[in-house]
Amino acid sequence: MRAQRQIVLVGFLQAQNCTTIPAAWRHPHARHDVTSFDYYRHIGGVLEAGCFDLGFFDDRLAMPDMFGGDHRHTVEAGIRCVKLDPVTVLTAMGMSTSRLGLGATYSTTYYEPFHVARVFATLDHLTGGRAAWNVVTSVNDNEARNMGLTHALAHDERYDRADEFMEVVHGHWDTWEADAIAADREAGLYAHGDRVHRLDHEGRWYSSRGPFTVPRTPQGHPVIIQAGQSGRGTEFAARWGELLFVTHVRLDSAVEHYAAVKAQIAELGRDPDQVKITNLTFPVVGRTMSEAEDRRAAYDELPTLIDDLSLLSEGLNFDFASRDLDEPLSDDDLDAMTGIQGIRNQVLAITGRSNPTVRDFVRVSGRGRLAHPTVGGPTELADYFEEWFTEQAVDGFVIAGTHMPGAFEDFVELVVPELQRRGLFRTEYSGTTLRDHIGLEVPAPGTWRLG
Known part of the structure; x- marks a missing residue:
């Protein structure tokens, strides 16, 4: 018997001085100790107490200094000017949680496939199967200049390269068979040599030999997150993504996009139920609608x-x-x-x-700024989530905070219990891995190949 469909909840995080909204650091209740372990330990604890599936870190490889070609306005206005390495932060957060999924962004344009494969396989082992990789191709020239290039690659070329990048990463993840390690002291056999393979990839953009140095992980592969919504980006997401992030304001367009992407996934020979689509949402929640509207009005003064x-x-x-x-x-x-x-x-x-x-x-x-927020008390917020979920516009939601950590504290205290009361969201974790949480199967080796 198939389990009842449940909402997927993702906490949208930043290892920086603000949320995705620059004004967040100006909020009177925002914490500013964003370079401390305790800051991320606390956020992880809040999300896990709320039974969130995943805490996910967005990232860019540069300050936003494209405007006017100068970084001074970025630093003075606090516009995402502090950016820590997200995987290092996740490692710290993983030490203070036991069930929360942990995702981070790494670029296919500025790293090598072997390196990315090893980083996220290691993270999956150290967290007991809770790792996810958000795949980005990187979009602007200031990132390129930080990484030794003069400008960003053309849009479609980034995705063409990324397709081969993904083949290499998945290929390495598959080179250790699940039963390769024997650890037999008496026989003096650590692992079966014929169950660890070289990749020997030679392609248009990448060459990577192996053998890979990390055994097969608890999830088989870390979960792949993708947010492409352009034509080429949607194609890439349908090909590789397991947890997709989208940004829709209107229910009708979200329903249409959901059906189209699920159909595209099926056309590629993948199971649409094994790809979860989540919509970016900025909740402003109060104990009443009136309190929430006041909070929204106050926030609009900050940007x-x-x-x-x-x-x-x-x-x-x-x-x-x-x-x-x-x-x-x-x-x-x-x-x-x-x-x-x-x-x-x-x-x-x-x-x-x-x-x-x-x-x-x-x-x-x-x-x-705080564009298109969802404003209300617990009932109004739960009504919104229930409608989008039951109308099959989404499989879940990416919850972005107006300020940290208070926005997540309010959501967990006020909205999560109402979703649980309606039977739309778990009351406790039923498994230990991120794949357990969101209902994804452990992939068999080679299932990422098409045709």
């Missing part, structure tokens, strides 16, 4: 225009300081936006203008 323009420039790989706020952007300007093309496409679609202004980008994208 600044420089927050918006800086993060737009970073995300789209285009310097918005080069244009006036109400100046229509040219076709060449739009073509030059080589970063997160989903943002550009959303602005074009919502405004209906072929040449929107910078102000249009600020208004529609919501970059840098």
Whole structure:
């Protein structure tokens, strides 16, 4: 008998001085000890007490200094100017939790496949099968310059390279058979030599021999997270992703996208039920609707225009300081936006203008501020989650905090019990691994290959 479908809950985390919203550090209840072990220990404890499936760290490899070509505004305004290594932070968080899944972002553009395979396989072992890797291709030139290049690769080329990168990583993860280790002292046999294999990959972009140095992990493979929503990005996500992040504001478009992506996954020969789709959500919760609305109004006083323009420039790989706020952007300007093309496409679609202004980008994208939050008391928030879940717009939600750690504390205290009361979310963990939590099978070797 199939278990009742349950909401997947992911905590959206940043190993930086603010949440994904720069204004978060200005919140009166925000903690500023973001370089301390205790800060991440506390957040991990809150998420685990709320039975969250996963705490996931977003990451970029540069400060947002594309706007005006200068980092001073980034530092002075606190716009994601502190960025710790997320895997190191996860290791610390893993020491203070026992069930919470732990995910981090690593770029396929600026690391080697063997290195990434080893990092996340190691993390999966050390956490008892709770590791996840968020696969990104990296979007802007300031990251490239930090990593020894002059500019970011073209959008589709990044994904073409990433496909081969994934083949190498999965290939290495499969080279140790599950029963390879004997650890037989009397026979003097540590592991069976014929059950550990070399990869010997020679491809268009990558060459990696092996043998891999980490045995097969508790999950077989760490869980793969992906957030591509552009045409090529969606194709990549359907091919490789097991936990997908999307950003939809309207229920109807989310339902349509959910069905389309699940169909695309099936066309590739994968089981759609083995890929979970989660929507980014910014809850503002109070004990009553009135209290939540007051909290939203107070938060809206925190962001600044420089927050918006800086993060737009970073995300789209285009310097918005080069244009006036109400100046229509040219076709060449739009073509030059080589970063997160989903943002550009959303602005074009919502405004209906072929040449929107910078102000249009600020208004529609919501970059840098609390855009399209879900506001309410426990009942209103649970109603929202239940509707999206039961209408099959999503399999779950990525919960982003307005400030840390209070936003997660409020959500766990007020919203999680109401979801549990409705039978939509677990009351306790039933397994030990991240795959157990979200209902993903342990992959057999080679199942990632298509055709």
